[in-house]
Amino acid sequence: MYQKQATILSKHFGLSQDDVSIKPIGNGHINTTLLLKSPEKNIVVQKLNTHVFPDPIALVNNARQIEIHLSDKKGQHAYQLEIIKHIPTTEENYVVEIEGESWRALEFIGRSYSEDVVANQEQAEIAANAFGQFAAALEDFDASNLHSVIPDFHNLTMRLDALKRVVKADPVGRLEACQQEVDFCLAQSQLLSELAELVDILPVRACHNDTKINNMLFCNQTQQAKAVIDLDTCMPGYWMFDFGDMVRTFCSPEAEDSTNLERVKVREDIFQAIVDGYVAPLDGIITEQEKQSFWLGAKVMTFMIGVRFLTDYIDGDNYFSIKYDGHNLDRARNQFALYRDLVEKTETLQAILFK
Secondary structure (H helix, E strand, O other): OOHHHHHHHHHHOOOOOOOOEEEEOOOOOOOEEEEEEOOOOEEEEEEOOOOOOOOHHHHHHHHHHHHHHHHHHHHOOOOOOEEOOEOOOOOOOOOEEEOOEEEEEEEOOOOEEOOOOOOOHHHHHHHHHHHHHHHHHOOOOOHHHOOOOOOOOOOHHHHHHHHHHHHHHOOOOOHHHHHHHHHHHHOOOHHHHHHHHHHHHOOOEEEOOOOOHHHEEEEOOOOOEEEEOOOOOOEEEOHHHHHHHHHHHHOOOOOOOOOOHHHOOOOHHHHHHHHHHHHHHHOOOOOHHHHHHHHHHHHHHHHHHHHHHHHHHHHOOOOOOOOOOOHHHHHHHHHHHHHHHHHHOHHHHHHHHOO
16 A cells, blocks of 8 residues: 555655655554655655645645744754654655645654653653743744644634534434533533633744644653654644643543543643643743643643544544544543543642642
8 A cells, every 4th residue: 555656755755766665654643644665765754634634735834934943943052852854855845746645755753752642750741841842942933924724723612613513413323322422512611711711811822733742752762852743733822722732642541542431530740740841941931821721721622622533423534533433432532531530630730730
């Protein structure tokens, strides 16, 4: 599979078309990410999901702006991590069309690994600190220069409206299997008023918007942070959502599709590590209102991704890639379990955050 594309891509990117191989890497839900191996070098190639990202040129332009800014910072010794860099074709293009599909190439960062579940407090703090360094390096980047490649990406009102629409339509007859989860979602409307009170007083930042643990590479030799990756959703936004997505993806000892729901809990030591790691690089930059917003960001991101998984399940699995029927429903239940535990531990976790 993809061998034909491997040959075509090799030609576009100036590699030998003989003795090339291609294999999937990573666990992304949206784009198809592959490692293209040639005698000259290895590169990462991605088939962009144009259903999710209808303007692949805008997506790549965003990522390249971030890449250039971070490279300048690194040249000033103001950013220490490695940087994901795009590779131009021999015609100096950054997007290649193959049989109606959009592809791009990225430099391969070797001697590194990613994690899907945080193993311990030290690992969580290292990863959170890397995302904090990323945010700090973009503090002077004009967020208005970035395209909104997914408009309203973190708009909870829009996400709940989308859920209501698919519930009403029930296009593939799945509503009966998840009515309890739908009722739970519609009962969380107080989050909307909490958000409305905050967003008007928060500065708009150039945000990563997908700060999952597996979007940070660790160094094989040192186990320290090596690179922040997957810049596809870099858009204007709020740091509370980047913080919240770390809480969502770091704190549970279970993967986000685990059905072992009694173990889907917020590990308080991991929450502490996120706070310590992320806030330190932002010292002197972050506003008091932004720090206060982090608690709401943790609740909203955990709840909202659950809403999105549930919406996609009812709609027939058109957005997130799945491995089996009911995968998105399992993901949604997992996130709602984590959200409930967050709310239950409000007093304890707020004490950690606001100490």
